[in-house]
Amino acid sequence: MSFELQLTVALADPTPPYEQVRRQLAGHIQTGRLPAGSRLPSVRQLAADLGLAAGTVARAYRELEDVGLITTDRARGTHVTEGHAQRPFPEDVVGAASALATAARRHGVSIESTIEALRTAW
Amino acid sequence: MVLSLVLVLCVAALVVGAAVGWSRRRVIVIDPQARTVLVRLRHRSGGAVLLGLVLGGLAAAAMLIAKNGDLGRLASMAPAAWGTVAVLVVAFAELTTPHLEGEVRTASLRIRRRLDAVDTHAALLALAMFAALAIVLGIGWVMGEPDDMGRPGRSISTTCGTTGASAGPWPGSFYGGLMLFAAAELALATFAAVAAVAERPRAGATSLETDTMLRRASSGQILLVSTAAAASTLAPTAGLMAMLLLGLGCRPWWYVPLGVVWGIVMVGASGVAASCLGTALWGPRMVDRAEEPVVVR
Numbered sequence: 001m002s003f004e005l006q007l008t009v010a011l012a013d014p015t016p017p018y019e020q021v022r023r024q025l026a027g028h029i030q031t032g033r034l035p036a037g038s039r040l041p042s043v044r045q046l047a048a049d050l051g052l053a054a055g056t057v058a059r060a061y062r063e064l065e066d067v068g069l070i071t072t073d074r075a076r077g078t079h080v081t082e083g084h085a086q087r088p089f090p091e092d093v094v095g096a097a098s099a100l101a102t103a104a105r106r107h108g109v110s111i112e113s114t115i116e117a118l119r120t121a122w
Numbered sequence: 123m124v125l126s127l128v129l130v131l132c133v134a135a136l137v138v139g140a141a142v143g144w145s146r147r148r149v150i151v152i153d154p155q156a157r158t159v160l161v162r163l164r165h166r167s168g169g170a171v172l173l174g175l176v177l178g179g180l181a182a183a184a185m186l187i188a189k190n191g192d193l194g195r196l197a198s199m200a201p202a203a204w205g206t207v208a209v210l211v212v213a214f215a216e217l218t219t220p221h222l223e224g225e226v227r228t229a230s231l232r233i234r235r236r237l238d239a240v241d242t243h244a245a246l247l248a249l250a251m252f253a254a255l256a257i258v259l260g261i262g263w264v265m266g267e268p269d270d271m272g273r274p275g276r277s278i279s280t281t282c283g284t285t286g287a288s289a290g291p292w293p294g295s296f297y298g299g300l301m302l303f304a305a306a307e308l309a310l311a312t313f314a315a316v317a318a319v320a321e322r323p324r325a326g327a328t329s330l331e332t333d334t335m336l337r338r339a340s341s342g343q344i345l346l347v348s349t350a351a352a353a354s355t356l357a358p359t360a361g362l363m364a365m366l367l368l369g370l371g372c373r374p375w376w377y378v379p380l381g382v383v384w385g386i387v388m389v390g391a392s393g394v395a396a397s398c399l400g401t402a403l404w405g406p407r408m409v410d411r412a413e414e415p416v417v418v419r
Contacts (some may be wrong), residue, residue, distance in 0.1 A: 005231040012225045034231070039383055041233055048323040049229035077233075104225045 003035060006098075009050050010105030017052050019104075021060035029069050029080050031094055040070065040078040127396045132357070135393035140394075143400025147407050148241075148342060150335045155409045159416035163325055163336065166219060167212070168405040171343055175403070178351075191274075198297045202304035205351020213315035214320055227228050231332050233344065239320035241342030248312065248345045251352040251394065252289045257304055258300045258360055258387065266294020284373035285375075289366045300323050301355060314349040316341045339406045346402040346408030353395035361388035 005028060005037040005097060009020050028034040040046075040061075047057040064070045072078045152160050182204035186197045266275030267288070275294025281286050293301070319340045324333050367373065367381035 006228050007231060008226060008228050010226045028231070039233055041231060043228075045234055045265055048321070050227045051323070052227075094272075102226070 032105035139393035139396030168213030176210035178207035199304035201354035217250035239337035244345035346398040350398040358390035
């Protein structure tokens with residue numbers, strides 16, 4: 001990847017941290033920002049950088065594996081599997097959505113309320 | 123006369139080395155918005171290096187002045203102990219740095235490789251210094267003879283026809299085994315400390331490039347302290363060997379060039395030790411990306 005994709009976890013968000021991680025990773029995969037074959041960071045690296053327990057990130061990875069979005073191989077690490085990317089969104093739309101999600105999390109606004117705010121603004 | 127000249131050269135090497143070390147500090151190009159957190163991290167890291175060197179120095183001083191009748195075997199490990207303590211203090215500071223702040227945490231999805239965190243130049247210099255130390259101690263071990271009390275490898279002896287000459291204390295097996303053990307311990311502590319830097323959490327919301335540069339700067343400081351400690355073991359060892367080889371009344375012809383080589387090694391190792399300490403103590407220089415968009419030197 002030439003650009004730097006990021007994950008954000010807001011501790012004030014009522015959504016559990018593992019779900020925040022899972023949801024963002026699934027979003028990146030389904031929008032094609034994480035293409036098939038992309039390698040994901042190790043559970044330990046991600047957990048350390050986010051200040052979460054390794055088990056929290058491991059749970060998010062496990063749930064993504066259960067729905068077939070990623071696969072983990074002991075030797076090769078964790079990779080995005082084939083065939084899940086929907087039609088990629090335009091880059092500026094994805095960027096604006098990421099900024100909105102980050103701002104909402106920072107203020108402790110839930111995803112439902114954020115979608116509602118988006119509908120109002122539409 | 124020769125000894126005085128070598129000592130003068132050593133002092134000159136220390137002064138020049140310290141100046142060179144200061145001038146060759148690494149440059150880190152940082153994002154201006156991350157300046158506050160990065161400056162705080164670098165100050166902490168610099169303080170840890172200073173504290174490590176002071177605590178290591180106290181440990182080394184205690185070993186040097188201890189009077190336990192072991193004929194200086196404990197003292198021969200003092201420089202390596204100094205480096206080991208310093209490296210462990212720096213590693214502890216790295217591992218306990220509070221990198222995460224606030225309610226919102228961010229992490230990059232890019233893969234972080236351990237080798238990216240290693241300052242290659244400092245690592246090569248450390249490898250070369252440890253190899254040189256092992257070679258010098260190995261040669262000392264091979265050339266050593268038992269002293270007048272039968273202690274193996276503690277003197278160097280020659281015979282010229284019917285007369286003989288002997289001098290000591292020689293850094294042979296009597297000291298060499300412990301010194302190699304201390305050097306191995308220092309190398310192990312250095313490896314563990316660099317691994318700790320590579321594994322520690324990312325520094326706040328900095329970009330991956332800035333974070334990698336910070337890690338390289340930290341690992342570089344650890345490797346430089348370790349190199350300085352290895353060089354501080356090598357310099358007096360080579361100096362002692364040079365003095366004894368050149369001071370023998372009767373000696374094979376090749377002792378003279380070998381003594382000169384050890385003298386040069388002593389001066390060089392002194393310069394390297396001072397240069398590494400100068401660089402490690404001052405730490406890297408931070409430059410805002412807008413000021414100087416240059417990659418790490």
